[in-house]
Amino acid sequence: MPRPLPTRTPLVDTFGRVHTSLRLSVTDRCNIRCFYCMPAEGVRFLPRADILSFEEISRFVRVVAAMGVSRIRLTGGEPLVRTELSTLVAMLRDIDGVEEIALTTNGMLLGQQADGLKRAGLDRLNISLDTLDATKFERIARRSGFDQVLEGIDAAIAAGFENVRLNALAIRGETEDEIVPLVVFATSRGLVMRFIEYMPLDADGAWQHDQVLAGEVIRETIERELGPLVPVERSESSQPAVDYEFVDGRGRVGFINPVSEPFCGACDRLRLTAEGQVRNCLFSTTESDARSLLRGGASDEELEQLVRDSIQKKKPGHGIDDQTFLRPQRAMYQIGG
Ligand code: SAM
Ligand code: SF4
Numbered sequence: 001m002p003r004p005l006p007t008r009t010p011l012v013d014t015f016g017r018v019h020t021s022l023r024l025s026v027t028d029r030c031n032i033r034c035f036y037c038m039p040a041e042g043v044r045f046l047p048r049a050d051i052l053s054f055e056e057i058s059r060f061v062r063v064v065a066a067m068g069v070s071r072i073r074l075t076g077g078e079p080l081v082r083t084e085l086s087t088l089v090a091m092l093r094d095i096d097g098v099e100e101i102a103l104t105t106n107g108m109l110l111g112q113q114a115d116g117l118k119r120a121g122l123d124r125l126n127i128s129l130d131t132l133d134a135t136k137f138e139r140i141a142r143r144s145g146f147d148q149v150l151e152g153i154d155a156a157i158a159a160g161f162e163n164v165r166l167n168a169l170a171i172r173g174e175t176e177d178e179i180v181p182l183v184v185f186a187t188s189r190g191l192v193m194r195f196i197e198y199m200p201l202d203a204d205g206a207w208q209h210d211q212v213l214a215g216e217v218i219r220e221t222i223e224r225e226l227g228p229l230v231p232v233e234r235s236e237s238s239q240p241a242v243d244y245e246f247v248d249g250r251g252r253v254g255f256i257n258p259v260s261e262p263f264c265g266a267c268d269r270l271r272l273t274a275e276g277q278v279r280n281c282l283f284s285t286t287e288s289d290a291r292s293l294l295r296g297g298a299s300d301e302e303l304e305q306l307v308r309d310s311i312q313k314k315k316p317g318h319g320i321d322d323q324t325f326l327r328p329q330r331a332m333y334q335i336g337g
Contacts, residue, residue, distance in 0.1 A: 004096035005066035005300060011270070011307065013280075013314045021071040022064060023271040025336025026085065027051065030078040031108055032141040034130075036169055037332040039203040040142050050275045054088045056294045058095065060272060063303045065097035069270070073102045075336045077274065080109035086120035093121035100124065104167070104337065108145045110152030114159035125156050126165045126194075130174075132181045140174070157189065165254070170195045170213040179218055180225045187251030194241055194254035200320060201282065203331035215255030219244065222253060229253065264317035270307065271336055278307055280314040282335060283328055 011019040029045050030038060052060070061072065072092060079085055092101055102124035103117065110127070117125075129149060131137050137146040156164050166186050168178065179195070186193035195218045200207040223229055229244035232252065240263050241254040257263075264281075271279040276291025288310040293303050319325050328335070 005062055008067045008304060010068040011064070011311050013311045015265075015314070015316055017265075017267055017314070018068070019268050019270050019311055020068055021073070021269045022061070022069050023073050023075055023269055023336050024057065024061070025076050025272065025274045026057070026074055026079045026082045026088065027077040028274050028334050029081050030076065030106070030333055031081055032078070032106060032143040032145055034141050034169075035204065036140075036171065036198055036202045036207075037337070039331075043203075046275055050291075052272075052274065052276045052291060052294070054084075054091055056276065056291070057088065057272075058091045059294060059300075060276070060290055060303065061092055061098065062095050063300050064270070064307060065095050066300075067304065067307070068097070070097055070099040071102070072098060072100070073104060075104045077333050077336070078106055078108070079103055080105050080113055086113065086116040086122075089117060089120040089122050102126065104128070105152075106141075106145075107149040107152030107156075109148075111148065111155045114152070114155040114161070118159040118161060122161075124163060124165075125161045126167050127153055127156065128169070129153070129166045129182065130168045131178045132185055133178070136174075136178075153189070153191075157191075163192065165192045165194055167194050167196055167256075169198060170215070170218055171198050172211050172213040175213055175218075176221070179221050183222055183226060183253055187246070187253075190251065192243065192252045192254055194243075194256060196256040197259045199258055199282070199332075200327050201332040201335070201337075203333070205327065209259075212259045214260040215242075215257040216260065219253075219255060226250070258318070259320055262317055262320070267314075270311060273330075273334065273336055278310045279335065280310045281318060282337075283318040283320070284315075285326055285328055286313070 033040055100123050104126045107127040130140055134146040168182055183193045198212050228247045232243040232245050241256045243252050243254040245252045277287035278290050279287050288306050
């Protein structure tokens, strides 16, 4: 096991936000092509040699863990298409200071991998599920695979994962009919259903503000159709989701409302893309090249400084509604959602 690094001062930005969580993209590849994320055809994925190895990722995590980053979420692209992902989970598990490892997945490969991930030490799972209609799934994902996702959800439960969350991207004109069936599906399995507002991060650049189906509208629909909800006290103020529970004890639903109710003021996240670029925000238009340092013989102190410099440049908010808002050059699958 590598030696633990001496504890460093926390990673604080100029607005006093302490950074304790890392979104770690392990690949830009995916087995489907959701229209809100990827182009339908002709995607040019990163060459294998450009992607960080598990050893490089682990070194980066050791450096940020020494600065107090204790929670890691693996994402992508689709993280489960990265070969032997459970080996990476086990490597991260061994790093001093890492308290929680979570994964966001489209669920299609969980049927084969859920047990191994659990054994490797993965703590939590979010599974994306936008619809319970197989035809609609194919329209959104531009590929088949709906049954595989349902099998993946069952496999996650059978593997013993607790507090599995299902995430649905909410899009006006697409999601309204899905709201009630998704909530019933999730709560009847003891899972939390969460709705995420659509952000301007689609590869096709087709996002329109009026496609955003606000979390508040979804909550009203749920209350009207299924009964009253009360807010659940947040365990951490930096959590982007606001959870509610049904008064009748049926279960929980959550809302991630980055567009209608930005939560940037409590953001505690930094990001590392699959090819080793540090980003201080989903919407940042600049990146810091950790891969060059990792591959160029740089010291841990130099890596630490690169991360600190990136966090120092973090803006107060994403500014989606500002006149001056610039979409990032990269789409969601290239950043890591
Ligand atoms: N492939 C995995 C999955 O779909 O869960 C992990 C990566 S995906 C980019 C992570 C999350 O980002 C998914 O829940 C997806 O719905 C969400 N997402 C993708 N494009 C988005 C967009 N334009 N706005 C908001 N969320 C988006
Ligand atoms: Fe793939 Fe996830 Fe993007 Fe859908 S949202 S295309 S599953 S990376």
